[in-house]
Amino acid sequence: MLFLLDFSDFLLNGFLTTLQVTLVGVGLGIILGILAALGDIYGGKIVKIIVNVYVEFFRGSPLIAQLFLIYFTLPVLTGLKLDVITVGYLTLALNSGAYQKGYLKGAMEAVFKDQFLAALSLGLPLRKILMYVVVPQSLRIVIPAWSNELASMAKSTTALIVIGVREFLNTGVSITAQTFKPLETYLFITIVYFIWIYSMLKILDIIYNRVKIPGLEPVI
Amino acid sequence: MNVLECKNLVKVYGKVVAVKNVSLGIGRGETKVIFGPSGSGKSTLLRCLGLLEKPTSGNIYFNNVDVYATKQDLNKLRAKIGFVFQEPSLFRHLTALRNVMLGLKHVLGYSEEESRSKAMEALRLVKMEDWANYYPAQLSGGQQQRVGIARAIAMDPEIILFDEPTAALDVELKWEVISVMKDLADRGITMLIATHELRFAKEVADEMIFMDQGEIIEIGDAEQFFTSPTTERARRFMAKLLG
Known part of the structure; x- marks a missing residue:
């Protein structure tokens, strides 16, 4: 496996790309998920329809198809020239946001009806109720669900290979093409994925236990 | 002068008429009690008076100003009307102290220190100062309810509405909440319970109001209800409650 040392910079760059795409995808997905969940709970009829069309579409179609769709149609529709990595960020964020909306909505709805009324009775405007009561609790409750989402997103980034993003798996494909050593290369790559994802989950576990509040157990 | 008053208040949910044409006023310093079978519209009436639900028709007056007709800022008025719910609806991610501080800080605009000292004062009033740093889930139902009362009191409201605050509590926990409410009545705080x-x-x-099926059936003092209710429905209900 020592031959891989010759490719260390190449591999590192690939890994960093994967890391970046995962974190940006999940990160933007959180924001989209919060907005979509709030829209679905507190929004008007039209907002609800838009949210649900978005969510069902991205949950109900393959990620690779979504990548192609955005890669080929968005530049035509907007006239913008998008590089592949931007398409990657965008697609993963939209995909992740659709799933996260479900977790967050569940967390927001299950516990907060009575507290919402209590906050209202204090005279808090909606914006402050969301900021100080609804969102802080939903974020805590949703952490375990995020572990799943992060792991799943980390693995989904390999799909970016189809639009030619030089992510970690793609570096393996290139190395194999040059060295004809698929066994060692893919073994190495798979193990790195495993170690990375496993430690991310552990870290989230620690964070969850840190911010955990008695009586605020996950509802999902 | 009435602090809070409603005239011909009606609240309809779909086809169900929860409150039918109720008129009622609470004067400054008064304590009035509403009672009646469950489903008689007490909760709905209180929520309308607390400006948490908009009545289908009728008027609500706060200090003689028609709230909806003159398009008052509801949040400003809600801050002046305390509300204690049947379920202790504390914010579960905040300690007892932080629960009480939230409105002081983010509605009334007090500084962190001012909010903290006012909140501690309110917690002392309900004898919960030793539990200030506990989370709701670490408190008993009665203790949570007392924190809920402190949260309402701390805002220095002109009236507090109580929606069956002891109904969800075990018998032995009821007395502590009741004794807090008695204390508030003695202090001359305006209450509708x-x-x-x-x-x-x-x-x-000062006055008791018997409600059934969304209507006020009888109004009178306690003595009247205990000895000789004038309506048949009140008589039957009193008999049932007093066993």
Whole structure:
């Protein structure tokens, strides 16, 4: 496996790309998920329809198809020239946001009806109720669900290979093409994925236990 | 002068008429008790008076100003009307102290220190100062309810509405909440209380209001209800409650 040392910079760059795409995808997905969940709970009829069309579409179609769709149609529709990595960020964020909306909505709805009324009775405007009561609790409750989402997103980034993003798996494909050593290369790559994802989950576990509040157990 | 008053208040949910044409006023310093079978519209009436639900028709006056007709800022008025719910609806991610501080800080605009000292004062009033740093889930139902009362009191409201605050509590936890409410009545705080605790009502109520099926059936003092209710429905209900 020592031959891989010759490719260390190449591999590192690939890994960093994967890391970046995962974190940006999940990160933007959180924001989209919060907005979509709030829209679905507190929004008007039209907002609800838009949210649900978005969510069902991205949950109900393959990620690779979504990548192609955005890669080929968005530049035509907007006239913008998008590089592949931007398409990657965008697609993963939209995909992740659709799933996260479900977790967050569940967390927001299950516990907060009575507290919402209590906050209202204090005279808090909606914006402050969301900021100080609804969102802080939903974020805590949703952490375990995020572990799943992060792991799943980390693995989904390999799909970016189809639009030619030089992510970690793609570096393996290139190395194999040059060295004809698929066994060692893919073994190495798979193990790195495993170690990375496993430690991310552990870290989230620690964070969850840190911010955990008695009586605020996950509802999902 | 009435602090809070409603005239011909009606609230309809779909096809169900929850409150039918109720008129009622609470004067400054008064304690009034609403009672009646469950489903009689007490909660809905209180929520309308607390400006948490908009009545289908009728008027609500706060200090003689028609709230909806003159398009008042509801949040400003809600801050002046305390509300204690049947379920202790504390914010579960905040300690008892932080629960009480939230409105002081983010509605009334007090500084962190001012909010903290005012909140501690309110917690002392309900004898919960030793539990200030506990989370709701670490408190008993009665203790949570007392924090809920402190949260309402701390805002220095002109009136507090209580929606069956002891109904969800075990018998042995009821007394601590009741004794806090008695204390508030003694201090001359204006209150409208929905409750089934008739002995407590007898002690504190300036006036008792019997509701059934969304209507006020009878209004009178406690003595009248205990000895000779004038309506048949009130008589039957009193008999049931007093066993």
